Amino acid sequence: MEAPTRDSLRFPASQAQHIDPYIPSPSTPPPSNPISKPHVTLTFATSLDSQLSLAPGVQTALSGPESKAMTHYLRSWHDAILIGAGTAIADNPSLNCRIGGVGGYGGEGLERQPRPVIIDPKGRWNVTAESKCVQLAASGRGKGPWIVTFRGAFGREDKRRKLLESVGGAVLEITIVLATTNSPMPWSMILSVLAGNGIKSVMIEGGGTVINGLISPANIREVDSVIITIAPVWLGKGGVQVCPDEREQEGNKIPIGRLKDVKWLPLGDDVVLCGRPNGS
Ligand SMILES: NC(=O)C1=CN([C@@H]2O[C@H](COP(=O)(O)OP(=O)(O)OC[C@H]3O[C@@H](n4cnc5c(N)ncnc54)[C@H](OP(=O)(O)O)[C@@H]3O)[C@@H](O)[C@H]2O)C=CC1
Numbered sequence: 020m021e022a023p024t025r026d027s028l029r030f031p032a033s034q035a036q037h038i039d040p041y042i043p044s045p046s047t048p049p050p051s052n053p054i055s056k057p058h059v060t061l062t063f064a065t066s067l068d069s070q071l072s073l074a075p076g077v078q079t080a081l082s083g084p085e086s087k088a089m090t091h092y093l094r095s096w097h098d099a100i101l102i103g104a105g106t107a108i109a110d111n112p113s114l115n116c117r118i119g120g121v122g123g124y125g126g127e128g129l130e131r132q133p134r135p136v137i138i139d140p141k142g143r144w145n146v147t148a149e150s151k152c153v154q155l156a157a158s159g160r161g162k163g164p165w166i167v168t169f170r171g172a173f174g175r176e177d178k179r180r181k182l183l184e185s186v187g188g189a190v191l192e193i194t195i196v197l198a199t200t201n202s203p204m205p206w207s208m209i210l211s212v213l214a215g216n217g218i219k220s221v222m223i224e225g226g227g228t229v230i231n232g233l234i235s236p237a238n239i240r241e242v243d244s245v246i247i248t249i250a251p252v253w254l255g256k257g258g259v260q261v262c263p264d265e266r267e268q269e270g271n272k273i274p275i276g277r278l279k280d281v282k283w284l285p286l287g288d289d290v291v292l293c294g295r296p297n298g299s
């Protein structure tokens with residue numbers, strides 16, 4: 020293995036040992052046989068007022084350097100990293116792993132680089148050769164992105180499809196009859212498409228629509244573990260909030276859910292909360 024590059028990140032083993040039980044890592048490798056659903060780690064950074072960013076469409080740095088390194092450690096142990104179209108458009112993200120020793124940052128080829136996956140049912144993301152994740156794939160520092168979409172959103176001749184394919188990415192199409200054109204894709208279907216394409220573990224990073232959808236009672240069973248960075252900052256009203264729809268039972272409001280196997284890990288100025296949804 021080559022030496023890690025100067026711009027690579029490092030996450031110490033003394034901290035990684037607390038995270039490893041929640042992810043498919045050396046101590047808990049994924050199964051070798053084909054699976055119907057990948058391991059799902061839901062992971063994001065939030066403010067003290069439960070917000071992901073200052074405003075819709077705005078990227079906001081919340082994680083400090085230590086928790087950012089933790090996120091890249093997670094990226095190094097998942098086959099894929101998934102975001103919604105809103106995040107792809109707002110952030111122009113890299114979606115690669117910059118931990119020293121992985122492919123492109125001192126390691127061989129694309130070893131332990133996650134596959135970027137963007138949920139874009141209507142083909143809203145204007146991915147170009149200048150998009151960061153495309154540039155990284157073209158220069159061997161990340162895998163080509165996959166877009167999961169409805170059949171027809173990207174035509175056969177759509178130049179975005181050809182661009183993705185030229186860097187090892189793809190458009191994965193779902194054919195399904197939904198109640199309305201705005202109905203969400205069922206998460207079970209998204210995850211089964213990923214499993215069918217060899218993905219055994221996926222970390223889902225956001226944004227608000229994706230997270231609130233996954234922590235709703237209908238979908239929370241799809242989530243295996245939750246790793247949340249909490250930054251010591253209030254962003255104020257008007258940001259992108261993590262707050263799922265309320266839940267009622269026999270006319271009374273009840274909690275959406277609670278985590279079990281909880282661990283709190285201070286990392287720099289932030290604290291990282293690990294847990295598993297009760298029932299998973
Ligand atoms: N702090 C953090 O850790 C993170 C912060 N962010 C921030 O979050 C914000 C973006 O959040 P948001 O605007 O809610 O966008 P999202 O990234 O959640 O994307 C939402 C869009 O993705 C598509 N989508 C999501 N789920 C589904 C589904 N089940 N089926 C079909 N389509 C789906 C829809 O596209 P369509 O509308 O075309 O149907 C939807 O409008 C940005 O400001 C970003 O910076 C993002 C990630 C992490």
Ligand SMILES: Nc1nc(O)c(N)c(N[C@@H]2O[C@H](COP(=O)(O)O)[C@@H](O)[C@H]2O)n1
Pocket residue numbers: 063064078079080081082087090102106107110111112113114115224225248
């Ligand atoms: N862990 C974390 N902390 C923050 O403060 C963030 N804003 C995010 N955002 C997520 O990371 C993506 C950007 O990552 P790259 O460095 O460009 O690879 C962004 O798209 C969000 O998914 N995450």
